[in-house]
Amino acid sequence: MEAIYIEKPHQIEVINKEEPSAKENESLIRVLGCGVCGTDLKIFKGETLATYPLIPGHEIVGEIVKSKTFEKGTKVTIDPNRPCGVCQYCREGKIHLCENLSAVGVNRDGGFAELVSVPNEQIFALYDNIQVKDAIFAEPLSCIIHGIDLSNFSYTDDIAIIGGGAIGLIFAMLLNRFSVGKTVIFEVSQEKMEFIKNEFRLEIDHPDNNPKSRKFDTVFECSGTISGFETAYTLVKKGGKIIDFGVTPKGSKSKEVEPFKIYSEEISITGSYVNPFTMQRAVKILNSNEFFFQKLLTDVGDLSEITKYISSDKKPFLKASYINQ
Structure with missing residues (x-):
C-alpha cells in the first residue's frame, strides 16, 4: 500500500509499504480520508514526542475491512488517543492528562495511508450516509x-x-x-x-x-x-x-x-487539551445531519500533495485533508 512515511524528523516521503494486519482486539480500516493537523507538522519537525519511523495522521474516517467487532463496510471514525489506565491521572478520571498517553498517528502508524489498524475501543461507527468530508472533522469536533x-x-x-x-x-x-x-x-x-x-x-x-x-x-x-x-x-x-x-x-x-x-x-x-470522553458526542452530532462542516475543507489532495503540505509548512486556507476516494 501507499503511505506517507516519516523516517525521522525532516525526512518524509510517500512509500510502498506492507499492508498492516489487525492484531487481537483490533480492526483493519480502509482509509477514506484523514485531516491534516498541526500535530502532523510538529511530528515532521521533531517538535513532539512521536515514535519514529511513523505513518502520521490521526483525524481518520474510513470503512471496516476486517474485524471481529464491526461489520465489514461499516463507516467509522476513531479517537486516536489511548490512555494507560493505571497512572494517577487515569485513576482520577483525567485520561487526557495521562502520563503515558499514546495516539494513533503519533506513537503508532496512522491514517495517511490506504489502510490502518486500530484498537477496537478507539473505533466509533458512523451512519453510512455521513459524507467523508464532514466525518473528517470528528476528532477536532470532539x-x-x-x-x-x-x-x-x-x-x-x-x-x-x-x-x-x-x-x-x-x-x-x-x-x-x-x-x-x-x-x-x-x-x-x-x-x-x-x-x-x-x-x-x-x-x-x-x-x-x-x-x-x-x-x-x-x-x-x-x-x-x-x-x-x-x-x-x-x-x-x-x-x-x-x-x-x-x-x-x-x-x-x-x-x-x-x-x-x-x-x-x-x-x-x-x-483545553484534547478530548476526554467526548468522541461519542461528536459522532452523535455528525450522525444528526444537522451540522455540515465540509465547507471548511478548502484544500484536499492525495498522499503526494499532503506530503508537500507537511514538509513545506504550507498553511491551508482553512483546513487540508487527504482524500482516498
Missing part, C-alpha cells in the same frame, strides 16, 4: 466539545472567538445553535473575514474594530498565537472566562497579561 464543556457557558453569554480558522468556525457554529447571546469571531485576515461573511453568515470583525467598552462573558482563544491570547485577555469581562484552546508554541510568553487584573477582576483562564 476536542471542541471538551473546550465548550470547560467553559460552563450560559446560553445568554456573549461569546468571543479569537481566530477564524476551521476550529474557530466550528466553535461558532455550535455556540450559535445553543446560545441566545451574541457570538463574534475576531480575525486579522481580511481574506478570511470576507470568506466567512459570504459562506457562513457568521458575525466576524477585526480585533482593532472592537470598541474598548465591548466585553464578553466567555472568550475562546483558537488562533494559537500570543497576540490572540492577549486579544482574549483584553476582551473578557470582569468575572469572565478565557478558554485557551489554540496551541501556542511551547516556551512562548506574553508580556501583556497582568496577574493583578486576573485577581482583581476574577478572570478565569483554563486550558
Whole structure:
C-alpha cells in the first residue's frame, strides 16, 4: 500500500509499504480520508514526542475491512488517543492528562495511508450516509466539545472567538445553535473575514474594530498565537472566562497579561487539551445531519500533495485533508 512515511524528523516521503494486519482486539480500516493537523507538522519537525519511523495522521474516517467487532463496510471514525489506565491521572478520571498517553498517528502508524489498524475501543461507527468530508472533522469536533464543556457557558453569554480558522468556525457554529447571546469571531485576515461573511453568515470583525467598552462573558482563544491570547485577555469581562484552546508554541510568553487584573477582576483562564470522553458526542452530532462542516475543507489532495503540505509548512486556507476516494 501507499503511505506517507516519516523516517525521522525532516525526512518524509510517500512509500510502498506492507499492508498492516489487525492484531487481537483490533480492526483493519480502509482509509477514506484523514485531516491534516498541526500535530502532523510538529511530528515532521521533531517538535513532539512521536515514535519514529511513523505513518502520521490521526483525524481518520474510513470503512471496516476486517474485524471481529464491526461489520465489514461499516463507516467509522476513531479517537486516536489511548490512555494507560493505571497512572494517577487515569485513576482520577483525567485520561487526557495521562502520563503515558499514546495516539494513533503519533506513537503508532496512522491514517495517511490506504489502510490502518486500530484498537477496537478507539473505533466509533458512523451512519453510512455521513459524507467523508464532514466525518473528517470528528476528532477536532470532539476536542471542541471538551473546550465548550470547560467553559460552563450560559446560553445568554456573549461569546468571543479569537481566530477564524476551521476550529474557530466550528466553535461558532455550535455556540450559535445553543446560545441566545451574541457570538463574534475576531480575525486579522481580511481574506478570511470576507470568506466567512459570504459562506457562513457568521458575525466576524477585526480585533482593532472592537470598541474598548465591548466585553464578553466567555472568550475562546483558537488562533494559537500570543497576540490572540492577549486579544482574549483584553476582551473578557470582569468575572469572565478565557478558554485557551489554540496551541501556542511551547516556551512562548506574553508580556501583556497582568496577574493583578486576573485577581482583581476574577478572570478565569483554563486550558483545553484534547478530548476526554467526548468522541461519542461528536459522532452523535455528525450522525444528526444537522451540522455540515465540509465547507471548511478548502484544500484536499492525495498522499503526494499532503506530503508537500507537511514538509513545506504550507498553511491551508482553512483546513487540508487527504482524500482516498
